[in-house]
Amino acid sequence: MNIILLGPPGAGKGTQAGRLEQDRGMVQLSTGDMLRAAVAARSPVGLEAKAVMDAGDLVSDELVTGILSDRLDGEDVKQGFILDGYPRTAGQAEALERLLAEKGMSLHHVIELSVDEDALVDRITGRFSCASCGAGYHDRYKQPAVAETCDVCSSTNFKRRPDDNEETVRNRLLEYRAKTAPIIPYYEAKGIVSRIDGMAPIAEVEASIECILDGG
Numbered sequence: 417m418n419i420i421l422l423g424p425p426g427a428g429k430g431t432q433a434g435r436l437e438q439d440r441g442m443v444q445l446s447t448g449d450m451l452r453a454a455v456a457a458r459s460p461v462g463l464e465a466k467a468v469m470d471a472g473d474l475v476s477d478e479l480v481t482g483i484l485s486d487r488l489d490g491e492d493v494k495q496g497f498i499l500d501g502y503p504r505t506a507g508q509a510e511a512l513e514r515l516l517a518e519k520g521m522s523l524h525h526v527i528e529l530s531v532d533e534d535a536l537v538d539r540i541t542g543r544f545s546c547a548s549c550g551a552g553y554h555d556r557y558k559q560p561a562v563a564e565t566c567d568v569c570s571s572t573n574f575k576r577r578p579d580d581n582e583e584t585v586r587n588r589l590l591e592y593r594a595k596t597a598p599i600i601p602y603y604e605a606k607g608i609v610s611r612i613d614g615m616a617p618i619a620e621v622e623a624s625i626e627c628i629l630d631g632g
């Protein structure tokens with residue numbers, strides 16, 4: 417099964433994609449993670465994307481569609497994928513349609529996480545992750561069980577994303593409203609959109625997604 421998780425920054429797309437990957441063996445395709453890896457590797461794509469990402473703007477459709485297209489050729493993707501952070505513009509939605517047709521794949525669900533935007537700023541500015549294994553935490557909502565030690569791998573090194581500051585988050589929300597929210601009707605016309613309350617606790621959001629995937 418192939419799905420898109422749609423929602424503004426901080427809506428919980430990455431959190432839920434990670435859980436689906438663990439529970440169902442689906443593959444998380446996060447264009448944000450792909451771009452951050454390119455930035456860390458100082459590749460030409462990363463060098464082009466870095467300033468745009470730091471400002472909270474959107475990287476060009478061509479660049480991001482190029483990296484997604486390569487990733488869709490991976491053998492593992494045949495198990496089913498979760499698109500997290502793509503498409504984000506009408507141009508990307510059209511490009512995705514073309515890519516999937518070329519690769520003989522289809523899309524089964526678009527799940528929109530609806531959230532209160534003020535809560536998002538709080539969620540994102542408090543977010544940090546383990547620098548070794550990537551496990552996610554939050555200053556108030558999800559502290560490690562032992563202070564300053566990762567629950568998963570016991571590392572004591574943590575990191576924060578450079579774009580997780582209030583000013584950049586506000587710009588990312590503007591970008592979402594202006595360019596991403598308008599693509600929802602495109603998928604509604606195909607009859608594959610479901611809306612979930614993204615303000616519910618993480619486990620409840622997950623249960624609602626599972627219910628949609630199981631046809632409930």
Ligand code: AP5
Pocket residue numbers: 423424425426427428429430431432447448449451468469470472473474475476480500501502503504508539540542543544552553554557558579588614615616617618621
């Ligand atoms: P990207 O990495 O995609 O970031 P984003 O969309 O801004 O989303 P986030 O990762 O910030 O949030 P999320 O919804 O995954 O929330 P999370 O689960 O982490 O993109 C970054 C940048 O890359 C973009 O700004 C752009 O420049 C570029 N880019 C990426 N894709 C692109 C594209 N297709 N086109 C152009 N440019 C692109 O949760 C957030 C926090 O909340 C966590 O601490 C979590 O623990 C907590 N949380 C989650 N769910 C709940 C809950 N239900 N209750 C309480 N807390 C919760």
